[in-house]
Every structure is written in C-alpha cells, then in structure tokens.
Amino acid sequence: MKLDNYDKAILKILQSEGRISNQELAERINLSPAPCLRRVRQLESVGLVEAYVALLDARKLGLTLLSFIQISMDKHTPERFAEFEREIASCPQVLECHLVTGQAADYLLKVIVKDMDDFQQFLLNRLTRIAGVSGVQSSFVLKSPVKSTALPLIDH
Amino acid sequence: MKLDNYDKAILKILQSEGRISNQELAERINLSPAPCLRRVRQLESVGLVEAYVALLDARKLGLTLLSFIQISMDKHTPERFAEFEREIASCPQVLECHLVTGQAADYLLKVIVKDMDDFQQFLLNRLTRIAGVSGVQSSFVLKSPVKSTALPLIDH
DNA sequence: TCTAAATTCGTATTTTTATCGGTATAATAG
DNA sequence: CTATTATACCGATAAAAATACGAATTTAGA
Numbered sequence: 001m002k003l004d005n006y007d008k009a010i011l012k013i014l015q016s017e018g019r020i021s022n023q024e025l026a027e028r029i030n031l032s033p034a035p036c037l038r039r040v041r042q043l044e045s046v047g048l049v050e051a052y053v054a055l056l057d058a059r060k061l062g063l064t065l066l067s068f069i070q071i072s073m074d075k076h077t078p079e080r081f082a083e084f085e086r087e088i089a090s091c092p093q094v095l096e097c098h099l100v101t102g103q104a105a106d107y108l109l110k111v112i113v114k115d116m117d118d119f120q121q122f123l124l125n126r127l128t129r130i131a132g133v134s135g136v137q138s139s140f141v142l143k144s145p146v147k148s149t150a151l152p153l154i155d156h
Numbered sequence: 157m158k159l160d161n162y163d164k165a166i167l168k169i170l171q172s173e174g175r176i177s178n179q180e181l182a183e184r185i186n187l188s189p190a191p192c193l194r195r196v197r198q199l200e201s202v203g204l205v206e207a208y209v210a211l212l213d214a215r216k217l218g219l220t221l222l223s224f225i226q227i228s229m230d231k232h233t234p235e236r237f238a239e240f241e242r243e244i245a246s247c248p249q250v251l252e253c254h255l256v257t258g259q260a261a262d263y264l265l266k267v268i269v270k271d272m273d274d275f276q277q278f279l280l281n282r283l284t285r286i287a288g289v290s291g292v293q294s295s296f297v298l299k300s301p302v303k304s305t306a307l308p309l310i311d312h
Numbered sequence: 313t314c315t316a317a318a319t320t321c322g323t324a325t326t327t328t329t330a331t332c333g334g335t336a337t338a339a340t341a342g
Numbered sequence: 343c344t345a346t347t348a349t350a351c352c353g354a355t356a357a358a359a360a361t362a363c364g365a366a367t368t369t370a371g372a
Contacts (some may be wrong), residue, residue: 014210035246054170055206055309085301097302102295139258145241146253
C-alpha cells in the first residue's frame, strides 16, 4: 500500500492523539471530514493501524520497578524456545519478550513489577522455573528520558 | 487516588481498546454511560491515563530492523548524561532510552530503522558522535513473541 | 490531445455518541 | 438516627460519526 502525504499526516497525529475526533483530525490535515474518515478506516483495515490503546502511568498504578532481563538458554532447540515463549506469554508483568542476537543472551525481557519483593518472586517462582533457562542477568531502570510508541514515518 | 473495581475494569479495557465508545464501555462494566464517562474523565484528569495512541505496524511501514543498544559512558558526570539524553531525544528512530543499572552499560536504547544501512548510519553519524559514548553493544531482534503496552493492574 | 473511466473530494442528511443538569439512592460519619 | 457525602440513573441538548450522493480531479487509453 502506498501512502501519500495525507495518510502520513493522519498516522503522525494518531500516534500521539489516538482519540482525536475525526473533525479535528480533518481540520489539522486540511481535508474535509468525510474523506479523512475514509482514509482512517482504510489505514485500519489494511492493518497499518494495529490498535488504539490507552497508555497508563505506571508509577500511579504502584508499579515502580521496571527492569530488563537478559536470558540465555542451555539448548537452542525449537521445543525449548517454544515452551519458554508459552510460559512467558502468561506473565502479565512481562511487557515485552524479544528473541535477540548477541553473545550475552537469547531473550531480552521487559518486566514491570511493584517492588523488589515482587521482582524476586517473579525471578524465583516463574523465570528460573522454566526449563532451559540457564543464565539470567537483570538491569533495573533508574529513569527513562525517552519513552515513545510512535514510529518514525520514513519516505520511500 | 483509590481505584475501585469499576475503575480497574475501565482501565483494563482502555488499555487494549482505546477508542471504544463510552456506551459500549459502560455496557461492558455494567454501568450506565454517564457515571462511566465521569470515571474515565477523572482517570484522565488525575493523569492515570497518560495518553491515547494508535499503534502502527512497523513492518508495513518498512521498518524491519528493531534493535537494542547498550551504551557505556566514559565519565559519569551529570553534564555527560544530560547531553547524551538531549541528543538522543532528537532521534525519531530511538523509541526508548533507559538509564539502567548493571555492569555492562549505562544506557539501554530501543531503536527501529529500515535496514542495516540505516542502522549503520545511525550508529556512525549519530550515536558515536555524542561526547562520552565509550562502549556500544548492539542486539538485533529476530522476533518478539510478547509485545504489550498494557500494564498489569495489581490489587493493593 | 481528447475522452472515458476511476478515484477521491465535498456537502447534506441521518444516526449514533457525548455531555450536562437534575433527581434519587446508598453508603458514611457525627 | 439523622445529616452529609458520594455516586448512581434518567432525560434533554449538543456534538460527532456514518452514510449517501453529486462534483471535481486525476489517470489511462485511443
């Protein structure tokens, strides 16, 4: 699918204001509401817009400890990986799980919990119980000066 | 601020369906539209809901290379850190920047680009140009079995 | 270059949704 | 037990979204 300037303008705005009214969106991109809405619906239907979500304040929810955990596996078999991913998927504390290249680790997890106690619980009762997990290295986030879900719109 | 079950139900839904109509939201939590909307507005005004955003499909935008970059600084002075963060903040490819604990690095970046060429450009023309950057270690994401922006709602 | 087809725009109408004021009810504190 | 606060529901009004239709622009082919 080819994106013209209207589409890009729409995506750019929706990435930071997902609940903007169609009327205001149309005004901002200098287009009347009807075609603007048509474009939005199209972007949604082709899957370019995956979802609309509300972003919450972790601290205000009592989630004060964000961490990244590097994990190495003993054996690199499909079964090991599949089971690991299945187990991890059922942990709401795990916001992201990436299979990565690099000498230090196979997986990189982004995990958020209430405090150190919860972190320990997660580490001992969940992570290290999963078959194949051999190495675990944790990093704690002190602050996050950049935190964005907006993807850059490159020109082709 | 204290959250009752209605509030938690609202937040849970908004985290995955940020553009749901107030009527449907009200139905889902078994409440009439008016008080439901009042609660949503309150959650917004206290900052518990930070923003509503559209999540886009990176691949469909031509962004095929996601990476995590660990960075170590030569000196741990406030000026070094401030300048680094200022420089990084102006890079749209950098989705996240975290100041972290751990022996391996001071910062952890989440960076998305079109391809290896773009990655190299970013590394050589941006990152390594920043004063104080002494160590750089990149990991490339092969796949992301878990990818969520929804925070777990713990009970206090 | 001119014409025909296709796409996309804009305006108007209908339908749905959000917002506001008023009232009632239930929980809470004195 | 009564007063007070909080929070619910209902109804009316305002705003926004969805839809339909005619006009304009762009594109492709003769």
